[in-house]
Amino acid sequence: MAxxxxxxxxxxxxGGLxxxxxxxxxxxxxxxxxxxPYGGQMNNTDAIDNYPGFTEVKGPELAEKMYQSAMKFKPDFEYGDVQAVSLDGENKIVKTDTAEYTAKVVIIASGADHKKLNVPGEEEYSGRGVSYCAVCDAAFFKDEDVAVIGGGDSAIEEGIYLSQLAKSVTVIHRRDQLRAQPDLQKKAFANKKMKFIWNAQTQAIEGDGNKITDIAYKDKKTGEEKKLQVAGVFIYVGVIPQTAPFKNLDILDEYGWVKTDDHMRTKVPGILALGDVRAKDLRQIANAVGDGSIAGQEAYNYLQNLDD
Structure with a gap:
């Protein structure tokens, strides 16, 4: 029985916590x-310095504090990989790889994953020079040489943001022109701190065991192998929403993000979504927490209205 x-x-x-x-x-x-593990991508972040109340906090430490705050009120916690969510009247049926559960309200807080380059050193130096979030980590590279890998809107926006703090920002792109919007390209090309390496295929991210030291890449036109010395690399080759189990609910946009209103409600009554999985611009811990507070209260309101 579920x-x-x-x-x-x-x-x-x-957001979920x-x-x-x-x-x-x-x-x-x-x-x-x-x-x-609870905490999501916070567990992969060495230091967080843009969450209110902490001048700086380790990602896993903040995850633990948030978990303990939630568990004070005794929710259940179970491990399981959600396979599908289906509807049975007002009930929602959630199937995982190991069990089945039902509820009147389901809150989707499954997040999004950054696409990886899948090159040597990327995983090893994640959080130690390899980052997927300039807003999160730019401050750790003040007056350092850094690189951005990618050529779309996110890569160029974050490169411009990084240039406010970094000594230099080198954009490494596998094509011979950017894919970013023209206005962003114009700003980037006019930025004296930004440089560009074209037709470059990243081969590896190298380091000294503690932090990264350079990026190895190949010139796709000449075949020549080269290296760029940097203190940090920010990778923007795409983000993937974790929404495969929810495709049947017709709540996703064309890119797979969940569509909600300002109350975190989807088009399906009793199904809410929050945080990085939503169709929105900024994906940060602070606004995930804000989304979570709204969704938790909205769940209560929805159930109260069912009883009226």
């Missing part, structure tokens, strides 16, 4: 589901 809850939260990142805190604090019966 175990019944008032609210099931899919994902235990900062906040939603759990608010919903469980309202005396709802809450289940948090995640396929991995």
């Amino acid at each position: 175990k019944e809850y008032d609210v099931i939260i899919i994902g235990a990142g900062p 906040t939603a759990a805190l608010y919903a469980a604090r309202a005396n709802l019966n809450v289940l948090i589901l995640d396929r991995g």
